[in-house]
Structure formats: structure tokens, C-alpha cells
Amino acid sequence: MLSEYKEIFLEELDEQLQLMDEVILQLEQEEETERVVQSLFRAAHTLKGSSAAMGYEDMKQLTHEMEHLLDQVRCHTLVVTVPLIDLLFKSLDCLKELKKDIVQSDETVTDISACVQELQTFAALSHAVQLNVPPASPAPDCANYPVLSVDTTMRTQEACDNGLGVYWISLRLSSECVIRGARLYVIHSHLGSYGEVLYSEPDMEILAEQEDVPLAVKFLYAGSQGLQELQEMIASLMDVAEVSVEPLRVDTDTMMVNQGAGVEERMVSEDQPAVKGSKSPTIRVSVERLDHLMNLVGELVIDHTRIHQVERTQRSRLTDESVNELGQISDHLSRIIGDLQESVMKARMLPIEQLFNRFPRMIRDLTRDLGKELELVIEGKDTELDRTLIEEIADPLIHLIRNAIDHGIEKPEQRLKAGKASKGTLQIRAAHEDNQVVIYVEDDGAGIDPARMRRSALEKGILASEEAELISDREAIELIFRPGFSTASIISDVSGRGVGMDIVRSHIEKLNGLIDIDTVQGQGTRFRIRLPLTLAIIIGLLVKLQEQTFIIPMSNIAEIVRIPYQEIQTVRGQSVILLRSQVIPIIWLHDHFNIPRSQQAKSHIQLVIVGSAEKRLALAVDALIGNQEIVIKTLGSYVGKVDGIAGYYSRRRESGFDPGGVGNYQSSWPEVVMMSSPMAMDQDFNQFILLFKRKTGIDLALYKENQMKRRLFSLKDRRGFSTFIDFYHALDKNAGLLDELLEHMTINVSEFYRNAQRWEVLEKRILPDILLRNRRLKCWSAACSTGEEPYSLVLLLSGHLDLKEISVLATDIDQSVIEKAKEGCYSADAVKEVPTPYLNKYFKKAHNGRYTIAGEIRSCVRFKRHNLLADTYEKNLDLIICRNVLIYFTDEAKEGLFEKFSQSLKKGGYLFIGGSEQIFQPQRYDLEPIDTFFYRKR
């Protein structure tokens, strides 16, 4: 199937499902049932058509059944009831599952039979009821206008497409008329000569044979005349007593036309704007294209800056008229570029409606599950913000809403007791305020009890008891944002799914946003989220560290201070300042970025205070340059994520400079490194360490910081987590990932006889078998790291063979670790598993407590740089040890490696691999499992 069509189909599917969601909800609230049922029917119908075209049988069948049922509702043979709505929602969920299947692969795994069955039963049942009880009120439209056949509908549509007017003509002949049949026939053909009669009632052909001809007739007529003209024309005909002409109402009449499945797609799509309200025509454009456009505009700006500069240099040299003209052109260009940029930015903006529309359904389900009553008020649907932001903010918002319903809004009986209306209110509001988007989530529920927060924090060990007493109520409430804090006494399905408010906050901070909370006990809680309008452009403060320029996002900056050096104090080795009686640690950004700190020539130090209330940092910089609107670009995958750098490249959005003596950095500016939100970065990471320690008892803070951070960052990124908190929650659930992390953290602190039991198996079981056949062993330690593994092997072999007979090949991709391995110098920790006799015999302890391995052992190992993926392997090996390396490779690469390992092994040779690297179907590679982690070549 062509993926191009699939994409279009999926987009349509999304749209229709979203529409159905909204519409079913409206149906439940009994809003304009007529219109609503129509649009629901149409959505089901559209999906039926397109899924059939794409060959998704299940979806076709399901939508067909839905359509069938809705048809009954439409014709008022079925009344909208709660079970019906539930069934419709259920079918909708089923459709969503099907969609997921389609997105993942073309195979459907979702079983729709139950749902289809239910729909059919429902339709059949209602039909049975229908037989006994005639419909209470026949549809008014059905009575007024006759039902048209598919054929007529198509002709009607054609006429509309050709720009003709389509009218219902109802006329009544005067009672004096003698030959009614003939008269009508004349009128009919008369009309036929001006335009086209699409339909008549009664049918003209039957009429000719009928005795009793009615006085009143209806024609569906298509012609180029206007309404007035037509009316006059017919009225002037003989024997016509009354005539009324009405234009055909497309949105109701044509829909009434189709009882069966013959609706023309065209008609359906044409109807939609009428239902949704007027919208200007739109087209879909991929974000990629917009980004590209944005890039190009960015380039224009830079080029324009150059022109501006040329103009200035020319002006100082020449006094020509042409220079003035150049200046004018340049100014004009700058305005155009500004507008262009604005427009491109706007093109990326979407109304938040897209997101908000998802909520009613979710809230309905939630309140039902929890037995609560709730009125949802949504305001500011039209507020526009960047589409990436809309996507990013969805999860945090959903979480806030869940929280509000689960913890905030009380049960109806409790509410009544507290003297409130039994129905709670949840307000979700979006608005623009000062170049920011503000979203409120406000409930009129129980509010947050600071005393309970304190207790809870104490129990969870988040606060010490003295601390708990000291903090203000406000601070107590802010505890909600601490990691590991969830006051829900019972973990419910709704909130408390392992994501807490801390995640919400870190998510929002990642978007350069802020969240705060206002709560009155007994009256309700309000969360306020403030977001920048777009992620693409932010305002940043340019700072200098030596010769390099960095930018700190303005939204993170609390204030900027300049203090004398002597005010810096030290607390436990950490430099701090005292600012309005708050102790704030000082971080030299230079250290963070490995830039030498500048000489202390000046008497004052420039500090940028970042972060919010309870956690602040003072970043020391050399100089401030100024504010600028900047565009952030990512560094790309080659460089990967650099700690503390969000991206690179900035520029001014408009030409012309701040007068505030920015100086001539103009010429050097476009290349500026962007500093990511410093708090978010540190906070996220620190929380991870905290949570991780609580879970595993391992304190990552004890590791060498840079190395550990780099490893963790790389693992987190490789596994596709955007924040450490996300990463932690995944670790929490997935033991495999946890193992991987542990492995990952300990690669270069590998030790002798790592996993000693395995080495025992090697010695007791594997080695004897190999030695039985051969005493000249060829062994290879692949990815040997700093040499612990090959040396362990030599030690092991020395118990069975003379050292002179032993030769082990050890390879690694990293030359630097090979150099270390050759040195053979290890910490006491690394050698703790070495049997004491060997330790005494072959290791020398230096005065610094490190152990150096003896030269005779070292000479048994042949080190070589080798790339497992690309290089050729040696042949005829008896034993290959390759542990804890394979986990870094893709499955595909792994398969290749196993294949190559197998080929390198002698018949009966062994492969020894690491803990998390089991081989699936080893027989594929001619290998057979012998013991855990050991495989033998067949």
C-alpha cells in the first residue's frame, strides 16, 4: 500500500475521530440533536468510504454498523439514550484502537467482533421495539419533503456543481382545473424547457395513468433562474393557484435523501464547513516545510544585516546619492523581512482548541468512573500558540485535570455537606497575557491542606521534622512539586500512575514555562501555567565567558546583580552569596563549560540569578551583553546532547539595534551558543539521583561527576527519554533497563573476575573441555576495556597451563583504554575478586594503594585496536569472551556479530557473553547453549 495515501488517510481518520468524539458528547448533552446526528452519521460514513478504499476491512465493518445504527437515530426510529451513547463511545474507542494498529503496521490486531455484535444487537432490538411502538414524533423534514433516490441525489449534486440553483417548487392547481393530469404534464415540460426537473411528486409517469390526480405537486427543479424569477414565471402559468419556491437546503435536505449507503463523498465534504461554522479555506503544510521557510527567512535576516553593514561603511566613505538609496532599500527590506518572519511564525501557530477538544471526553469518563459530578467550562479555545508547544503541554495539562477531578473535586455528598452545589466546576482557560500564553486549570474542590502536606512530607522523608515546622503554608503547598510526593492515600487508576506534579513542573520548565499554584482550603485550587508563545523564538540574555558568548533564556532569570568579591562566602566548600537573607550558591559557568575562569581583575562579580523561589542559583559570568530575541536550533545528532547547551545560533529578529550601547558585537554575533534552562537541567538530574538512590540504594553522586553525567545523558538520550524523570519512571518499571543502566555505569570500572560465578563455570566446566582436545589455546577477549578481562583469563589459565603456553588476544575500539590496559595498574576495588595466592604472586601493591600486574602476565596478552562491527575477525579460536558490549548494538548488528563470532570459533569452541545478552535461537549461528552465558560451536 502506498504510504502516501496511508498518511492522508490517517490524517482524515484523526480528524473524523476527533469530530466524532465532540459530537457524541454533544449528543449526550442533547444539543441540537438533529444536526449533531447528521454530522456523526456523516463522519461514520466518510470513514466507511475511506477505510474501504484503503482496504481496512475491520474498520469498514465497524463504521458500517455504526452508520446503520445512526441512520435509525436520524430517522427517529431510535431515541438517543445513555446506553446508546455508551455504545457509540465504545465503538469510537474501538476505532481508535484500529487506528493504532494501522499506525504501527498494516495488520489489525484489535478484535472488533464484540463491538460489532453489540451494535447489531442494539440495532435489532430497537427495531423490534419499533414494530410495536410507532415513533412518537415523525421527523418534520421527512414529512415536508420527499425522500430522494440516490440517482436523484447525484443529479442534484451535479446541478449544484454546475452552478445551477436547485429549488423545491410546491404548487397547487386551482380547483377549477379540469384535466389536472394533462395540465401538470404541461407545467412539467414547461419547466423542463427552462431547466431540469430532477424529481417530481407525484411521479409524472404514474400521474398520466392515474384517475385521481392531486391538486398539490412538488418539483425539484434545477435551473439558472433566480428564485423570484422562477416564482413569477410559474405563477403566470395557466391554472396555477398557488406557488412557493424554496431553495434546496443542502445541509438538511440532501442528507435526508440518503437512506442507504449511496452518499456521495463530495457532498459530504461540502457539507462540513456549514456545520463547523465558517472557516477560511486551509491547506495542510508539513511542519518541516514551515521550518525550512523559517530557516530561509533567518538567512535573509542575516544577509540583510550584512547589507546594512555595507551601507554604513559606504556612507562613511562616500557621500553619493546612491548610498542614500541603498539605505532606503535596506530599510524597506528590513520591514518586509520583519513581516515575512512574523507571518511564517504565525503559520506555525494553532488554536489551543485542538488540545482542549480532547478534554471533554476524558473528563466525562473520569467523572463517571469516580462517581463525581462535574461541569466543565472551557474558555479561550481560540488562543493560538506554537504547535510544538501544544503537543508538549498536553500531558502536563491532562495530569492537572486528572488531579483536579481525582483529588480536588469532592464527591457530591461531601460537597452538599460543605454547603456547595453537588456539581463541581472545572475551568480550563487559555489567554494571551503580555506576550505569553497563560493556561488556568481551576477547580472549586477541596483545596490543599498545608498541614496534610507537612505530615505527608515528613512520612516520606522529604522534610526533616524541624524543617516541616519552619516552612510557611505556602511553601508547604509548593511541596506538591517535589519528586516522590503524592498525597493520594490510595493509588488510584486516575492519578498516582507514577507521574507526579514534579513531572508536570519539569515538563513545563523544559518548555521555558512556569507553573504556580493558588489554593484555598475548602474552596478550590487554581494552577496557572505560563508559556512562551513559541519555542522557536525566545528572549535571552547574552553573556560573555572569556571570548565566548552564551545565552541564558530570560524566562529563567530572576534577577541580575553585581556584588563585590569580598561578599562571596563559603559554606562547606561551596561559594555562596547572601541576597536579601537568602543563601544562594554560586556556579561559575566557566567550570561547567571548561573555560578558564577569568582573572579577578575587577572588584565586582556579575551574577545572573536563575530559578524560582525555593531553588536558586547564581551564575557567575564575565560580562553581560544584552537582551535579544533568538531562534534556537538543535545541535543535531552528530554532536548529540551537550550538557547545558540547548542549541546554537541566535539572531536578532528585527534589524536595528538597541541604543543601549550594545557596541559592535554586530559583526561577530550570529554564532552564539545557547545555554539551556539551567535550573531545569540540574533539577531534573538531581531529582533523578535522589529517586535512584531511594530505589536502588546506589548513590550516583559518589561517582566521578562528569563521567557519570555523560554516561547517563548518553543512555537516557539513546533510549529516547527527554527528561531524567521520564527515564527514572521507565527504569522503575523495566528491570531490563535498570540492568542496562547499571552495566552502563560500570563499564570502565570493570573488575577482575567480574561475575565470579561465571568465571567459576569457565574454569570448572568449560576449560577442561577445551583443554581435553587442545593445549595450545587461541583465546580472544573482545572489547577488553582496560584489561581486567583478558588478565583474569590469563590468571585462570595459569592454573592449568604454563604461562609460556598462554596467549590471549585482547581488542577494543578505544585506543586510550588499550593503553591503560597495557599499563596494567588497578585499584584495590578492581582486584578484590582475585584469589589471594594470585594476588600475592602476580600483583605489586604501590604506595598509593593501587595494584600493578606482573610483566609475565602482561606479556601473555596481545592488545590490538579492533572494531567489532567493521573489522575482520581472527579464525580458529577456542574461546571468545565478549561481555557487556553487545547491549549497545542494534539487533541487526548483534546478529551480524554472532554470525562472525561463530565463524571465528573452532568446532567445539566456546563463546562467553554477558548478563543481558542472551542469544535468541543460537542454533541459527551453529551455537548451542551449554551453561548460562556460554555457547558452544557445533
Add this chain to the structure above:
Amino acid sequence: MQATGQEQYIEFAIEKEQYAIRIQDIHEIIKIQDITAIPNVTPYVKGVINLRGKIVPVISLRKLFELPDKDHSRTTRIIVVHHREDTVGIIVDRVNKVATFSDIQLPPERVGGVDGNYFVGIGITVGGLVGILKLDEVLLREQE
């Protein structure tokens, strides 16, 4: 010996050594421009440049080939290559010409002072030997 066909290469120089990259891997060749350093990355990543709005990391082969750093000159160029999903710039001292090699030998374990693994092969021309870079290896990031 490998089959060569008449594949085209861009031949360039770093110090006195000649190297080549397959022409189909090359996106474009640009004059040296201001490079913005990025802190906390491997030393051979010199920084990034702004290539018409796209951020392109630039690496120096000098670090990789254990040569001392040198100031950029008039002939210094950045060869922008496509490698898998990435676009990467490689700083070279001089770009010589488009070349074809009728004879390409497998690289020895070490080429001059440089690890043989960095090369696909050695092209033999009248002008001397040309090391054909194995981009996979050269661009391999510091793997842990």
C-alpha cells in the same frame, strides 16, 4: 585489490598527506568560516557552523591523525559530507581535485602515523599515494 570502476573522489590534503572522499558522500565544499566552539564535546569536534540556517558540526582530522593544530589559511576548506542521517563538515588544508583511482590497495595496519582502520583503501596515482577515508570510522563518535 578492490574493484574500482571509475568512481570519483575529491582529493584533498592535510599537511603533506593526500586523502580522498568519495564524491557521492560529499554535499559541498565551502571556504572556512567562523566556527563557534561548543564546550564539553570531544576535542576533534571543533564547533559548529551555520550553513544556510542549518547547524553543521565541524571536525578536524588533525586531532584524529595526531597532528598539531594549525591556523586556517587561504586554502583551508570545509568539506561538508552526508553521513547516515548527519551532515558533518571536515576541515582540510587544501582541496586538490576530483580524482579517480585505477588501483586501490587495502590499507596496511598503519598508514604513516595513522591507524589503518580509518581508510577504505589506498589509491595509487602518479602523484603519489592517497588515503581514501572510511567515513564510518572517521566520523565515529567517541563511543563508550
